[in-house]
Amino acid sequence: MRLVWARYALDDRGNIFSHIESENPKAAAHVDEEIVRAARRLLDFPESGRPGRIAGTRELVIPRTPYIAAYVVMADRVRILRVLHGAQMWPDELDENRTGRGIHREDSSDGK
Template sequence: MKTLLIAEPAGRDLEAIVDYIARENPAAAENVYRQIARTAAKLPEFPALGRPGRFSGTREMNVAGSPYLIVYEVNVEAVTILAVFHTSRNLAAALRDRMEGS
């Protein structure tokens, strides 16, 4: 099984998502965090679960029951989560900015 890594920008994405939701509903924030974490936990064992991503070398996986998307890359040893985005965002622009900024 591969190692699961979370890139620093993806960690900030997750923190921002949870903080935003927690301002209005801490229980919902915890639920969203658990949904994202459960989805991410599947990726080391089943890295092909997601679809091919919008950028070469990436894959994308919807978080079931939520409007969030995990963007990740797979190599021989690890699955690295690159971003966690709300699907209402302009994903192509957000991913382009993220990928060009790295």
């Protein structure tokens, strides 16, 4: 099993880091480390996140942060789709990647 970050998830991490870094660079690094640490735990416990609000996804609350990682469990990997603030309005669609089929709220696919 391997961990894969979708482009959107990497963009989310970069935006989170930049936003926090402007006020507190040390806190920005800490939050990013927490996100990565929590995501890596999914390799051992891929079903540990709750069922996602979008069919076929799961959501992992990132400890000690207000962020949630949306992900899919596939046969050989865990793919982090997005990292979003828990209080923000979520999109109706979470793209697995920018060129592939997205996962939509009404989609009943399991993401595999």
